[in-house]
Amino acid sequence: QLQLQESGPGLVKPSETLSLTCSVSGGSLSSSAYSWGCIRQPPGKGLEWIGSIYFRGQTHYNPSLKSRVSMSVDTSKNQFSLNLNSAAATDTAVYYCARLYSSGWFIDYWGQGTLVTVSS
Amino acid sequence: SYVLTQPPSVSVAPGKTASITCGGNEIARKSVHWYQQRPGQAPVLVIYYNTDRPSGIPERFSGSSSGHTATLTISRVEAGDEADYHCQVWDSVSDPVVFGGGTKLTVL
Numbered sequence: 001q002l003q004l005q006e007s008g009p010g011l012v013k014p015s016e017t018l019s020l021t022c023s024v025s026g027g028s029l030s031s032s033a034y035s036w037g038c039i040r041q042p043p044g045k046g047l048e049w050i051g052s053i054y055f056r057g058q059t060h061y062n063p064s065l066k067s068r069v070s071m072s073v074d075t076s077k078n079q080f081s082l083n084l085n086s087a088a089a090t091d092t093a094v095y096y097c098a099r100l101y102s103s104g105w106f107i108d109y110w111g112q113g114t115l116v117t118v119s120s
Numbered sequence: 121s122y123v124l125t126q127p128p129s130v131s132v133a134p135g136k137t138a139s140i141t142c143g144g145n146e147i148a149r150k151s152v153h154w155y156q157q158r159p160g161q162a163p164v165l166v167i168y169y170n171t172d173r174p175s176g177i178p179e180r181f182s183g184s185s186s187g188h189t190a191t192l193t194i195s196r197v198e199a200g201d202e203a204d205y206h207c208q209v210w211d212s213v214s215d216p217v218v219f220g221g222g223t224k225l226t227v228l
Contacts (some may be wrong), residue, residue, distance in 0.1 A: 049217035
C-alpha cells in the first residue's frame with residue numbers, strides 16, 4: 001500500500017521560506033504514469049493545487065504561486081520537496097503530499113497532511 | 121484560469137438522494153473527479169473520469185456530466201456520508217489541476 005508522509009517545520013516566520021518534504025513508501029517515485037504533487041488547504045477553506053513534479057524533474061506550477069514555488073525530486077531517497085519563498089500569513093494551511101495519475105490528473109493517494117503556520 | 125463553482129452546502133435526510141453540483145464552462149468536455157473529505161482527514165477519491173468509482177467506494181456514489189454542470193449523486197444517504205465534497209478537473213489549457221470551492225453535505 002503506497003503511503004506518503006509530509007515533514008517540515010510547523011511554524012515559519014513571515015518572509016522566510018516554507019519547506020516541505022514528502023517521503024514515499026510502499027512504491028517507487030520512478031514511474032512516468034504518475035506525477036507527485038503538493039496541495040494545500042487554508043483553515044476552513046477549499047483545496048488549492050500548488051504544483052507537481054515528475055521523477056525526471058519536469059514540473060508544473062499553479063500560475064498564481066509560480067513566482068514563489070520550486071519543487072525537486074530525489075529518487076535515491078524516494079522523496080520530493082516543496083519550497084515556497086517569501087511566506088506570508090495567507091500561506092498558513094494544511095499542506096498535503098499527493099500522487100497524481102498522469103492521464104487525467106486525478107489524485108489517487110494523499111498524505112495525512114501537516115499544518116504549517118506562518119507567524120512571527 | 122478555469123473556474124469551478126460548487127454550492128457551499130447541501131442537506132439531505134438519511135435514506136434519500138443527495139446531488140452535489142459542480143459548474144464550469146463546457147465542463148462536459150473535461151474529466152471531472154470528486155473527493156470526499158471527512159473532518160480532520162485527508163480527501164479520498166470517490167469518482168474519477170466523471171463516472172468511474174475506485175475500488176472500495178460504494179455503488180451508492182455515482183457521477184455524471186452534461187453541458188456546464190457535473191453532478192455527484194449519493195443514493196441512500198447514510199450518516200457516515202456527512203463530509204465536504206470537492207470537484208476537480210484537469211484543464212490542459214491553463215492549470216493542470218483546478219478544484220471547486222467544496223460543498224458541505226449535512227445529513228439531517
